[in-house]
Amino acid sequence: MLALLTDRRFLPLFIAQFLGALNDNLFKNALAILVVFKLVPDPDAAQALAGLATALFVLPYFFASAFAGTLADRMPKAALTQWVRLIEIPALLLGLAGLVLGSIPLLFAALVGMGILSTFFSPVKFSLLPELLKPEDLARGNALFAATTFVAILIGTIMGTELVRLDNGPWIAGLTGLGIAVLAWLACRALPPTVAVRPDLKLRWNFLADTWRVCRGTLASPVLRRVVLGISWFWMLGAVLLAQLPGLVRNRIGADEQVVTFFLALFSIGIAVGAGVCGRMLRGQVKSGPVGIGALGMALATFDLWLALPAAPLSASLTPLPAFLAEAANWRLIGDFLLLAVAGGVYTVPLYTLLQSRAQPEARARAVATNNIVNAGMMGLGTAGTALLPSLGVTVPDLVALLGLGLAALAWPLAKTAGLYPKP
Incomplete structure (x- = not known):
C-alpha cells in the first residue's frame, strides 16, 4: 500500500x-x-x-x-x-x-x-x-x-x-x-x-433545485443509496461522540482535558490502523465484506462503552491523565474506544471505494457531492439529537449505543453490496 x-x-x-x-x-x-x-x-x-x-x-x-x-x-x-x-x-x-x-x-x-x-x-x-x-x-x-x-x-x-x-x-x-x-x-x-468527463453539463444557480436533482440522480441507484447511508451513519455517530467527548470525560468519567486529548489521539490513530488493516484485507479488490465486520465491531464497542461508562464521577476532583491510565478499570473504556476507531477504519474504506467505483465516471463527482450533503444532514441530525433527547430521558451514552445498534442492523445489507472490480 x-x-x-x-x-x-x-x-x-x-x-x-x-x-x-x-x-x-x-x-x-x-x-x-x-x-x-x-x-x-x-x-x-x-x-x-x-x-x-x-x-x-x-x-x-x-x-x-x-x-x-x-x-x-x-x-x-x-x-x-x-x-x-x-x-x-x-x-x-x-x-x-x-x-x-x-x-x-x-x-x-x-x-x-x-x-x-x-x-x-x-x-x-x-x-x-x-x-x-x-x-x-x-x-x-x-x-x-x-x-x-x-x-x-x-x-x-x-x-x-x-x-x-x-x-x-x-x-x-x-x-x-x-x-x-x-x-x-x-x-x-x-x-x-x-480531461473533462462531461463538458456539456449546465451549471444551475438555484441551489435548492440543483441539490434535489443531484441527490435524486445519485440515490436512484440502490447500491449507491446503501453506500451513502452507510457512510453518513458513521459520520453521524462520530459527530455525536466527538462533540460530546469533553462532557462525557468530565461528567461521567471525572477526568480532565488531558484525557480528552488522549481519546482524540486514540481515535485518530485507531482509524489510521483500521484503514491500513482494511487496505491489506481488500488486496486490490473492490468488495464490501469488511464493511459488515467493521459495522459489527463498532456496534460491539458502542454497546460495551454504554455498559462501562460510570453513572457519575467517583471523585469530586478531575483525574489527570497519568492517574487515569494507572486505574485498571479505565482500560476497558480505552479498549472500547480503540475498537470503535479501528472498526471505523475497516468500515469506511470499502464504502468510499464502492462509491467511486459504482458511480458512473461522468457522474462520479456528483455522487461524492450527494454523499457530502447527506453526511452533513445526518451529522446535524445527530447533533440535534444530543440537545433534544435528554428531555425524553435519553442520555448521550444511550444515543451512542442506539447509533451503534443501527450499524449492526446495517451490517448485513451493506456487506451484500457487490463490488465492481475483481482482484487482478
Missing part, C-alpha cells in the same frame, strides 16, 4: 488532501482558542461563537455541494484542484489578518471561505482518485486517504491550539497556515493533466 506514495500521479493529490485537512483544523482551532480565551471574556458568548464557527464551516456543504460536484464533472479535475488550492491562499491571508488584528468578522469571513473551498475540494479529490489510479489500486488509495486524513486532523488540531497560545501566536499560526496553503497548491501543480 505504501508503494503508492512513489506513484507520481497519486502523490501530489495525497499531499494536497493531507495538507488541506491539516490546515482546516489548524485554523478552526486557532480561531476557537483565540475567541474563547482572548477576544470574548463572557464564557457563554464565547461558547456560542465557537458553535457558530463550526456551523459556518459546515454550512457550505449543504448549499454548495451539488454545484461543486457538477463543476467537478464539467471541468478537468486536475485543473480545478489547482484552482481550489490557489484560492485558499488569499483566504488564509484574510485569516492571518483576522488572527493578528483579533477581528471576529475577518476570522469568520476566512472560515466561511475555507468551508466553501473544502466543499469544492471534496468531490473533486475523491472523483479524481479513480482517474489517477488503476482499478486494483483504488482501495489502497482510499485506505491511505482515510488513514492519513485523521492523523492530519489530529496534528492540525494540536497545532492550532498550541501555536496561537505562544508569544506572537496569532502571527505564527496565521503564517504557518499560509505556508501550508502554498505547499498544497504547489503539490497540485504536479498533478498530471486530466
Whole structure:
C-alpha cells in the first residue's frame, strides 16, 4: 500500500488532501482558542461563537455541494484542484489578518471561505482518485486517504491550539497556515493533466433545485443509496461522540482535558490502523465484506462503552491523565474506544471505494457531492439529537449505543453490496 506514495500521479493529490485537512483544523482551532480565551471574556458568548464557527464551516456543504460536484464533472479535475488550492491562499491571508488584528468578522469571513473551498475540494479529490489510479489500486488509495486524513486532523488540531497560545501566536499560526496553503497548491501543480468527463453539463444557480436533482440522480441507484447511508451513519455517530467527548470525560468519567486529548489521539490513530488493516484485507479488490465486520465491531464497542461508562464521577476532583491510565478499570473504556476507531477504519474504506467505483465516471463527482450533503444532514441530525433527547430521558451514552445498534442492523445489507472490480 505504501508503494503508492512513489506513484507520481497519486502523490501530489495525497499531499494536497493531507495538507488541506491539516490546515482546516489548524485554523478552526486557532480561531476557537483565540475567541474563547482572548477576544470574548463572557464564557457563554464565547461558547456560542465557537458553535457558530463550526456551523459556518459546515454550512457550505449543504448549499454548495451539488454545484461543486457538477463543476467537478464539467471541468478537468486536475485543473480545478489547482484552482481550489490557489484560492485558499488569499483566504488564509484574510485569516492571518483576522488572527493578528483579533477581528471576529475577518476570522469568520476566512472560515466561511475555507468551508466553501473544502466543499469544492471534496468531490473533486475523491472523483479524481479513480482517474489517477488503476482499478486494483483504488482501495489502497482510499485506505491511505482515510488513514492519513485523521492523523492530519489530529496534528492540525494540536497545532492550532498550541501555536496561537505562544508569544506572537496569532502571527505564527496565521503564517504557518499560509505556508501550508502554498505547499498544497504547489503539490497540485504536479498533478498530471486530466480531461473533462462531461463538458456539456449546465451549471444551475438555484441551489435548492440543483441539490434535489443531484441527490435524486445519485440515490436512484440502490447500491449507491446503501453506500451513502452507510457512510453518513458513521459520520453521524462520530459527530455525536466527538462533540460530546469533553462532557462525557468530565461528567461521567471525572477526568480532565488531558484525557480528552488522549481519546482524540486514540481515535485518530485507531482509524489510521483500521484503514491500513482494511487496505491489506481488500488486496486490490473492490468488495464490501469488511464493511459488515467493521459495522459489527463498532456496534460491539458502542454497546460495551454504554455498559462501562460510570453513572457519575467517583471523585469530586478531575483525574489527570497519568492517574487515569494507572486505574485498571479505565482500560476497558480505552479498549472500547480503540475498537470503535479501528472498526471505523475497516468500515469506511470499502464504502468510499464502492462509491467511486459504482458511480458512473461522468457522474462520479456528483455522487461524492450527494454523499457530502447527506453526511452533513445526518451529522446535524445527530447533533440535534444530543440537545433534544435528554428531555425524553435519553442520555448521550444511550444515543451512542442506539447509533451503534443501527450499524449492526446495517451490517448485513451493506456487506451484500457487490463490488465492481475483481482482484487482478
